[in-house]
Amino acid sequence: MALGRKAYFIGLDGGTGGARAIVVDAEGNVIAMATHDYATTFPRPGWAEQTPVDWWCAACLAVRQAVREAGVSIADIRAISADGTSSTLVALDHGLQPTMPAILWMDNRAAQQARRMTETKHPALRRSRLGVSSEWMLPKILWIKETLPDVYERSRWFVEMTDYLALRLTGRLTLGLNHITNRWFYDGRRGGWPEDFFHKAGLDGITGHFPDEILPLGAPIGYITPDAAEDLGLARDTLVVCGGTDAYVAMVGLDVCRPGRTAFITGSSHLVLPMTDQDVEVPGIFGPHPDCVVPGLLVMEGGQVSSGSIVRWWHDHIGRLGNAGPDSYGEMLRQVEALPIGADGLVALDFWQGNRNPYIDYELQGALWGLTLKHTPGHMLRALVESVAYGTENILRTLRTHSVAVETMVICGGATRTPFLMQMHADVCGIPIAVPKVLEATAFGSAINAAVGAGFYGSLPEASGRMVRESHVIEPDMRRNRAYGEVFEFYRETHEALAPLMHRMARRGPPAPRPVGQNGLVISARAEAMTVAQPAE
Template identity: 80%
Template structure:
């Protein structure tokens, strides 16, 4: 075996591109990042520019290779993951026809609700609701609300597919993404053509690339122009990636039944691996074969978690001062507030709720304010609401005999021991912290090692390339106290949900613009609004 082999994991995240260079043992020898911008044209909308991804990816990879001091000839393969359900519409020449619709965008809520009305068998992995974040509702939104763009769009792909396309010139689809976000089921005939027809997308599979590749499959050599832009050898292999959080499961060695990944960042995800084809109402899945063949992934997610903390820092952080330590200082002050935030209760539904309610018309909330409360109390309540959202998912799984006894964590929360301890205490389970915290990028590097032929499977590669650092144990006394406050969190949702739905309907559409019921969907003959240069 070639011991000088190295692999690049390219993580296309919400805030920017991150590239790591790792060896066969999973040691990260270099890492570089480059940010890109997200725009929010309307409430609930979020867009990015695909050209920005590519520019950031090239800069990050080139810098990481330079920092590593490794010859490009020794980098055997590269694999890229991307944010899940970030829709890229391309014309016949592979050029974007509009800005990418980011994963967190919920403009397609009406389409998602109407899709549920079909009660089609394709919905078995999302019985309580279709997420407006997913690709099919977003494509349907384009067809109904931007028909001219839809007609110009020859292909629809995910962010990871687009990055692979820019690296190779080959347009492929990742099995990983289409299984957990496009209603594809390789065990039940593949594409649900009948379902697509019911919702008004009967011709849509003709706009999907034909070649479907599993995570870790080789796509081919990098294109010369891409190799030059990234500072790589033209002999470097490009390997199929997938959804960022699912790729992180590999980077956390969650490749066997009974193990659970806990992905933290702008959003949180709880991802148990199981060998049981079991449905849990309120939880997405079971998604077959999308990471490891013959196994299933269950998915419970929070749309807003780290993004709430970031919002507070950006808009309210000035209340605790400025400077490089402002972020850490505001968290320290929140950490000094007593458990339960002296009676403040918050809901973490700032971009709706993904699981277990699957309700994108919910909004954030904060109540219980008195004149004794300070901004630190408010932040403490917001932080607790994020942990309660995770606990809500775990309780839903437990009620249906999917017990999560420990979680392996990665992402933003690992930088703040206080937040990890809060999650362990609220959920009452140990949280395992790996040595390499950038599990998503490491997972892509592991996929690259498999695609280059250095390991026979993702499970084998992860067992060799992932190592545990320490475990955060829960304080069960505090777990009992948090349980009392959690009841207020759950009851607050029940009390406010109807009001939140009224508010969402109030701003959803202008008078006279209501969507028609299936099978005839209203199509507005509007010119596309002016877009930023792609």
């Protein structure tokens, strides 16, 4: 570790609901943290959009507040690194301005394009043999090409949220190796871009729309621009370090940088991310993704599109009607906790935005059955919450079926605020869940990433091993595990029974097109107030 004056690092997390900034020191102590929200719009069922410059506005407010509350000199803030939601597509014109709203990670409008890509059966699909996810970048780009050709023609560059934030920070247009490996079919061990696959999928020449400079997690990009420094209230010699996909950066914040460790990321969506040194394919699970976090190691990925977002939907539309106090979430879930396992015969599916793993089927939908006049809204929510835990167990069972055993998980995210939810997951899955001292692992991981980029540690495993500390472990109740196991079988059989009906419903035909503005772009008034710094020639 480098010696000298006191050093601090900023992690900037571009999440689904807002920007979070954290200030930490080189020992991993959190000095301050701040958040600022931005909006998501849902123009049609299954669609989700955000405005890129809203991200920047929120980032500026969050960083300024965190630095102010930290009370540290900006001269001692050595580096900043930003992560972003995975496969949130940003299309930029020649002037580096958005040509349309950003298509959010959870958006599944490109289901048909993803299906056609799957049907190519190209070797590039080895890490997703059961199907291409409609959340991913290439299906979304193909959707733009086929349905908004004028927007496609105006779009010089396609990047992710993380790359956009790096652009706003440095003025340089780069791509992160982390997200192009786990979402863009890039494979550095097998020649890089699969150009023939892109051609076969209908995206011939698409790599010409990708920035040439590809940087790994933890690599310095350059110093912050004067304009960005002024916007964020930072010194002009602040180093900017390449980030990546939020959940994969959270692996660093959970010290999941060695084989045999598994991250459990909870929030709007859930992710199970085992780190491995084995190049083993598991049907229904994405990966193994090589070298995208730690060089020489691979990451398996199983995810749920809608998890915490289901609980939030219930809270916003139903739950808080009877719980209007400051702890409306807590009160709502305390009522659910008192109900029996299995919700007195109710069974739910958590596929409200489709299923990512293990079915990779974005035409699936949510469901709830078994209702009688005995049941209350609390029973319904209990079934929905259980369905989220069953979705996690479904991923773990798929891994175990193919000899990838997950014996414990390290958790972060929204579920950590509710002990009942963490205990339910431990009980349903039948494994211990470790809880770290810093629960905001994504922003924390970005800060650790910044420390590595600034040279204070030699590698991500070294830095996370030194900066991450464990709080406690939640042990499973195996009696409850057996009771949940009986309901889990109903969960899996419900999917089998309803999937054909859901496919028929999804294929009835798309709704009428949404009107768009002159440039095909919906942008907030405040977003027009800030412009992107131009890259150096």
